[in-house]
Amino acid sequence: MKKLYLILTLAFVFIFTNTQIHAERIDSIDILHYEITATIRNLSAKTISCSVKLIAVAKFNQTTNITLDLLKLTTTSVQSKSQTLFYTVSDSTVRILLEKNYQAGDTILLTITYQGTPVLDGSWGGFYFNGTYAFNMGVGFTHDPHTFGRCWFPCIDNFTDRATYTFHITTDSGFMAVCNGLQKPKTINADGSITWHWLLSETIPTYLASVAVGKYVLIQYDFYGKQSTYPVILAAEAKDTANLRASFIKLTNALQCFEERFGPYLFDRVGYVAVPFNSGAMEHAGNIAYPISAVDGSSNSETLFAHELSHHWWGNQATCSTAGDMWLNEGWASFCEALFLECVYGKEAYNNDINTKLFTVLRWAHVHDKGYRALADAPTQYTYGTHVYKKGALIVHTLRTVMGDSSFFDACKSYLYKNRFKDVNSLNIRDEFQKFTTYDLTHFFDSWIFDKGHADLQLTSVNTVDENKTILNFNQMSRWKSLLPKTFPMPVNYHLANGNVINKIVNLNAVNGCEFSAEVNTADVKQAAFITINEENLLMPGKTIEKQIIKTTGTKNFNNVLLSITTQQVSDSALIYVEHHFAAPFQTDALSLKNIRVSNERYWHVDGLWPTSFKATAFFNYDGSTPSGNSGYLDNELITVTEDSLVLLYRVNNSGSFKVHTDNTKQSGGSKTDKLGRFWVNNLQKGDYAFGIYDKSASLGSTEKEVRSFKIYPNPGDGLVHVNLLFEHKAGTLEVTDMNGQLIFTDMLSVSINELIIKTASWKAGSYVITFKDEAGKVSTVFIVN
Incomplete structure (x- = not known):
């Protein structure tokens, strides 16, 4: 009775303290090895029968209990050596009372x-039974944490607990189990079943552990890597092996590409296993679960196998420590899709892939992910969203540009080597990469990775000083961004009349937060028919670009810039160059239209080399709808009720003001309230086109009024900012907002007050808009707080 009473008392204490134990278990033990023994037979029953032996080390003294994750599977026993242990279960955990107190460094052996x-x-992930296949996909998109080892074995299920693995998987005759690691000799059992043995010697987190059962045959060959020779194993049903070979014909190219740039492949094999899953692939270490639909004999899905392979550097070798830093896994792997194309097909293929991702991000990321989001610390519901994957790739591409290839890839190798088989975060990669460049990566990460939104740099004027020197002036417009980039190498492209292009790089440093200038050679400017910046998107811009050479009449869709152009007359050929900016057009207050609010969402810039005979019409489509499908969300901030007051605006360049464009036909959609329609421009001209809407409150003054401006110092400010109003004014309101439009400061100014000191010490570093409003209108400018 006493023994039973003692056990029940301990069990009560154990259950009572489970909530604290669950939070502490990651820090209390470290699992070193899992030995998974599983019977996966009679697949139509969709069941598994398993045991797991685990080797763990106590990290603290007085370790008396542990909690393991196991989701909705029935635990039948827990043993330590030969002793049966007390345990309790929920639908997601197994809580185990150890047989003694373990001290830090002690080894714990358990069999569950x-x-x-x-x-x-x-949504995505888990353990699938599908016909003659059974397999796991190691993450769960809607589960938290996303790591999903717990759906098929008890574990500490997070991104940081790494272990080695042994697998013993028993299947029916005619089936094969393919797991991580190297295959060991199989066992043929007395009942005709077969037990397949695999051993993984490298440590991985739980979500990378893998099993796939099917009627597999193996394609095997060796790859001679930079550090060693290791096997390549491709698994598929016999009927699919010919297509498998053809679809993976450039796998060796991908391995060579990534080893050359990131360092040696460190896992004991390269492997892919074909599974009936049509929603992507999963980068299980050395045993990538790959959709049968992508094994079709073509190269159509080769960026998919390259993406998953690259995870063996970005994700499997150095793993994000939390889901919030998933861009370190998925953003880099998405970048590697473009890098693979560059290695195999050249730089143009790389650029095309980057441009495709750029359009997706600017057009759709904020829609798919329900808002503009930073890469780092992504909310769990957007861990696998468009920002993390595609914007992540674009920011890596931008980092490559600002560092240069030599420094960038040297930094990649160093970072991956130092963090091999470890978990990492955004600060780890920032600090390691900083060792390889003089470029300020702290500000780069603060602006591009830790801040949301995007910036759009616009060339606003070209001022020739003398025969040797011309000044290019730029303004940076923000789209839901609070901390704008302050320095970067900017490509300038001089298009000559003969069709040639002179490409130069100018280093830009912010003059006043949003303003930049650069001195260039007057000779380059004089011979240029037109000038563009960042035309190859070497940096992630806030615009998309498309150019076409037109030789015949007819309609051409410029899909990348959301424009259709119909050529009515052309002699020889015409180069049409169009930019679609996903930001407001820069305009000074003095040039702003009265009573018309110009779109903050987008505008077009049209240029090119046009013969004098060239004539074309164009469709500028507006869409203020907010449907649930893949449309809308282009002009929904501008068109809030009806398009009755919507107009098309035009200006020749930034030195002039927008005017209402009248040589067009406005065509509404199904109704005047569906916010859909187009402006059919009868005679397309070079210049800027934007949408505007009549709004009496939108007036910022006119060219007939006194030019009103501020003096703000110091700028950037640090603690205190002095504001001088350099004009006479009526009593009014002074407001400061961040770049998201959030009100930060407000004060009333009487007629006699022209100077104010604002305390900014507690403000977040970034750019701010200061606005003064009185009965004469309003005036705004931007300043920076460090």
């Missing part, structure tokens, strides 16, 4: 036996 039907994630 369990069975049942593994679960699926509601």
Whole structure:
């Protein structure tokens, strides 16, 4: 009775303290090895019967209990050596009372036996049974944490607990189990079943552990890598092997590409296993689960196998420590899609892929992910969103540009080597890369990675000083961004009349937060028919670009810039160059239109080399709708009720003001309230086109009024900012907002007050808009707080 009483008392204490234990378990033990023994037979039953032996080390003294993650499978016993242990279960955990107190450094040996039907994630991931296949996909998109080892074995299920693995998987005759690591000799059992043995010697987190059961045959060959020779194993049903070979014909190219730029492949094999899954692939270490639909004999999906392979550097070798830093895994792997194309097909293929991602990000990322989001610390529901994948790739591409290839790839190798088989965060990669460049990566990361939104740099004027020197002036417009980039190398492209292009790089440093200038050679400017910046998108811009050479009449769709142009007359050929800016056009207060609010969402810049006979019409489509599908969200901030007051605006260049464009036909969609329609421009001209809407409150003054401006110092400010109003004014309101439009400061100014000191010490570093409003109108400018 006393023994039973003691056990029940300990069990009560154990259950009572489980909530604290669960939070502490990651820090209390470190699992070093999992040995998974599983029977996966009679696949139509959709069940597994398993045991797991784990080797763990206590990290603290007085370790008496542990909690393991196991999701909705039935635990039947827990043993330590030969002793049966007390445990409790929930639908997601197994809580184990150890047989003694373990001290820091002590080894804990446990065997957990369990069975049942593994679960699926509601969106993506889990353990699948499909016909003659059974396989896991190691993350769950809608589960938190996303790591999903717990759907098929008890574990510490997070991104940081790494272990080695042994697998013993028993299947029916005619089936094969393919797992991580190297294959060991199989065992043919007395009942005709087969047990397949695999050993993984490198440590991985739980989400990278893998099993796939099917009627597999293996394609095997060796790859001679930079550090060693290792096997390549491709698994598929016999009927799919010919297509498998053809679809993976450039796998060796991908391995060579990544080893050359990132360092040696460190896992004991390269492997892909074909599974009936049509929603992507999963980068299980050395055993990538790959969709059968992508094994079609073509090269159509080769960026998919390159993406998953690259995870063996970005994600499997150095793993994000939290889901919030998933861009370190998925953003880099998405960048590697473009890098693979560059290695195999050349730089143009790389640029095309980057441009495709750029359009997706600017057009759709904020729609798909329900807002503009920073890369770092992404909310869990957007861990696998468009920002993390595609914007992540673009920021890596931009980092490559500002560092230069030599420094960038040297930094990649160093970072990956120092963090091999470790977990990492955004600060780790920032600090390591900083060792390889003089470029300020702290500000780069603050602006591009830790801040949301995007910036759009616009060439606003070209001022020739003398025969040797011309000044290019730029203004940076923000789209939901609070901290704008302050320095970067900017490509300038001089288009000559003969079609040639002179490409130069100018180093830009912010003069006044949003303003930049650069001195260039007057000779380059004089011979240029037109000038563009960042035409190859070497940096992530806030614009998309498309250019076409037109030789015949007819309609051409410029899909990348959301424009259709119909050529009515052309002699020889015409180069049409169009930019679609996903930001407001820069305009000074003095040139602003009265009673018309210009779109903050987008505008077009049209240029090119046009013969004098060239004539074309164009469709500028507006769409203020907010549907749930893949349309809308282009002009929904401008068109809030009806398009009755919507107009098309035009200006020749930034030195002039927008005017209402009248040589067009406005065509509404189904109704005047559906916010859909187009302006059919009868005679397309070079210049800027934007949408505007009549709004009496939008007036910022006119060219007939006194030019009103501020003097702000110091700028950037640090603690205190002095504001001088350099004009006479009526009593009014002074407001400061951040770049998201959030009001930060407000004060009333009487007629006699022209100077104010604002305390900014507690403000977040970034750019701010200061606005003064009185009965004469309003005037605004931007300043920076360090």
